[in-house]
Amino acid sequence: MDETQIIPQLKEGNETAFKNLVDTFQGKVLNTCLGFVPNRHDAEDIVQDVFLEVFRSINNFRGDSKLSTWIYRITTTKCLEHIRAKKREKRKSFFQSLIGMHENADRIKAFDYDHPGVLLENKERSKTLFAAIEKLPENQRIAFTLHKIEGLSYQEITAIMETSLSSVESLMFRAKKNLQKTLGDYYKKNKG
Amino acid sequence: MKNKKINIDQEVKKTMESIDQIQRVEGNPFLYTRLQEKLRQDAxxxxxxxxxxxxxxxxxxxxxxxxxxxxxxxxSGYFDETTETATTSIDEFAEEYALIVNEAEDLEYLSFND
Known part of the structure; x- marks a missing residue:
């Protein structure tokens, strides 16, 4: 897909160009979303929001970065917005459960983890890892997810996060350290 | 104690490595149709x-x-006039039915009775 050709077409509202864009990026966007939100149902909703945002705001795309970088940036933002909204919902349902309204809390728990790309024998381990990733600070979480799950290079992450290469390296180092500590504490508590 | 530490380290290592075994997921074939529908609804x-x-x-x-x-x-003072008119009508009504109390006369009446 040639970016120099497709961007003007998208700005004109060309449907074929938009379909090509969706076909090209759908897998990347979905797998990135699953890295942040390991649940197919929620991830697909975010994917839809990402492409709608791309369609609506393509005229604001100045071309300072690659189209893929811009789409990854939108994806990351949408995922973080979703996570924040879920956290708010969880807090709300916690207070509701205190006053005896349990229904909402049960519904949220049921949707928490269901990554379709995880093999059955790795399910428990992977679930533990995702729970640990969830505890990371936002920037470390973004860097770790984009690098380890989506397989992006540090250079690409630098462009997406609009930061320096040394910052990304530092974020990755701290993310790994934090994960090792969280997992170590978890196994000490549960297997010790 | 040392064995336990090694065990935990191995568990952590295996869990960290489990991320490499996550398989890529295929996108939803109906995504574009859903997007078209959503854009139509928005319009x-x-x-x-x-x-x-x-x-x-x-x-x-x-x-x-x-x-x-x-x-x-x-x-324009419309509400003031209305209040004044209402007060006047009440006074007229009270006077007509002898409901107005003259304080001086009442006092005289009371002292006379005492």
Whole structure:
């Protein structure tokens, strides 16, 4: 897909160009979303929001970065917005459960983890890892997810996060350290 | 103790490595259709919003006119006159039915009875 050709077409509202864009990026966007939100149902909703945002705001795309970088940036933002909204919902349902309204809390728990790309024998381990990733600070979480799950290079992450290469390296180092500590504490508590 | 530490380290290592075994997931084949539908709904929504915006303006205009009328009436002293008229009618009614108490006469009446 040639970016120099497709961007003007998208700005004109060309449907074929938009379909090509969706076909090209759908897998990347979905797998990135699953890295942040390991649940197919929620991830697909975010994917839809990402492409709608791309369609609506393509005229604001100045071309300072690659189209893929811009789409990854939108994806990351949408995922973080979703996570924040879920956290708010969880807090709300916690207070509701205190006053005896349990229904909402049960519904949220049921949707928490269901990554379709995880093999059955790795399910428990992977679930533990995702729970640990969830505890990371936002920037470390973004860097770790984009690098380890989506397989992006540090250079690409630098462009997406609009930061320096040394910052990304530092974020990755701290993310790994934090994960090792969280997992170590978890196994000490549960297997010790 | 040392064995336990090694065990935990191995568990952590295996869990960290489990991320490499996550398989890529295929996208939803109906995504583009869903997007088209959503964009169509949005376009219709815009039309509806533009249509419904007019009654909001009309309502705002009515409220504004009512407010200006109310303000003009207050400035002209209409409400004061109304209160005065009402007070006058009450006084006339009280006088007609001898309900007005003359304090001086009452005091005289009381001292006479004492």
């Amino acid at each position: 219709e929504g815009d039309v509806i919003t533009t249509r419904t915006r007019f009654p909001i303006w009309q309502f705002a205009l009515v409220v504004g006119l009512l407010f200006i009328n109310g303000f003009a009436l207050m400035q």
